[in-house]
Amino acid sequence: MKVTATEEYGLRCMLLFAASDSGLPLTLPEVSSKEGLSIPYAGKLMALLKQAGLVKAVRGRSGGYVIAKPAEEIALKEILNALGESFYGQHHCERYTRKEKCVHEGDCTVGSVWIAFDRFIDQVLQKVTLADLASGKCDLLGAVEAKQ
Amino acid sequence: MKVTATEEYGLRCMLLFAASDSGLPLTLPEVSSKEGLSIPYAGKLMALLKQAGLVKAVRGRSGGYVIAKPAEEIALKEILNALGESFYGQHHCERYTRKEKCVHEGDCTVGSVWIAFDRFIDQVLQKVTLADLASGKCDLLGAVEAKQ
């Protein structure tokens, strides 16, 4: 089970925006330098976040990126979804099928494991906001218990 | 967040052993054919599981692999650990550091997210056994609530 590079760096970028209190846009060179990424790579990540509606791009000379809504209203789930597929995504079975048809077709024990696990994690990721993360208060276990 | 191929197929193999009620060893060709994997690839996976003490190898003409202990005593966590690193593993920071030193050295918000998340998931993975999975009863949420 692995966090992808895109998720890792993308989340770091979002935390950068959550921490930036000036309303001014952060430019790509700024993001790049603060996160130690190359400018085009930072651009690629920001494009993903923009596409998901988490940040807005401001073009032109005094442009940059601004966060699209308050950090309190951005769930961790939204961010990770923007940066990659859920780990039991739509293409999971297809991906791990080596014949024309999956050998577990119709009776997939491992599938039901991932589905349960995925739903479970979703509940957590849905509850925790970017603001929680930025403030260092991410009581994940509490997040789930509170719901039930 | 991604399940690696090794984890996916390795877990499937363990489920195969959990479901096999004859005490007889399963040979590599058998595992290979039942899971739709090549023999050497199946061998590679089984070697990992063996190294972790989850299965035992029986060499020789009537050999194969047998499960090392009852499925009730094997936690999902043990299986996933055998097949790869936890997603916030020892080398996480090193891996996602692009300079000589991480730009977040000493003040790593994203790190504390993953640590919390990792511990949280561990609690679940520790509670769910291979037997639970095989029987289709993997009440993950219940597993955590029961603990607290």
Place this chain on the structure above:
DNA sequence: CAAATACTATACTTTTATGTATAGTATTTG
């Protein structure tokens, strides 16, 4: 005891994810 059949180890190929380079488009501001 030797042939059959099992597991084991290692080198190699292929695929996929990462990250870079480059050229281009849009908008501001002097």
Place this chain on the structure above:
DNA sequence: CAAATACTATACATAAAAGTATAGTATTTG
């Protein structure tokens, strides 16, 4: 209005994971 500086898109290079091939070692059993 044009130069500066921002974002954007796409093709390419590199690194890591996935999977294969092959040769080898260990036991059983006729």
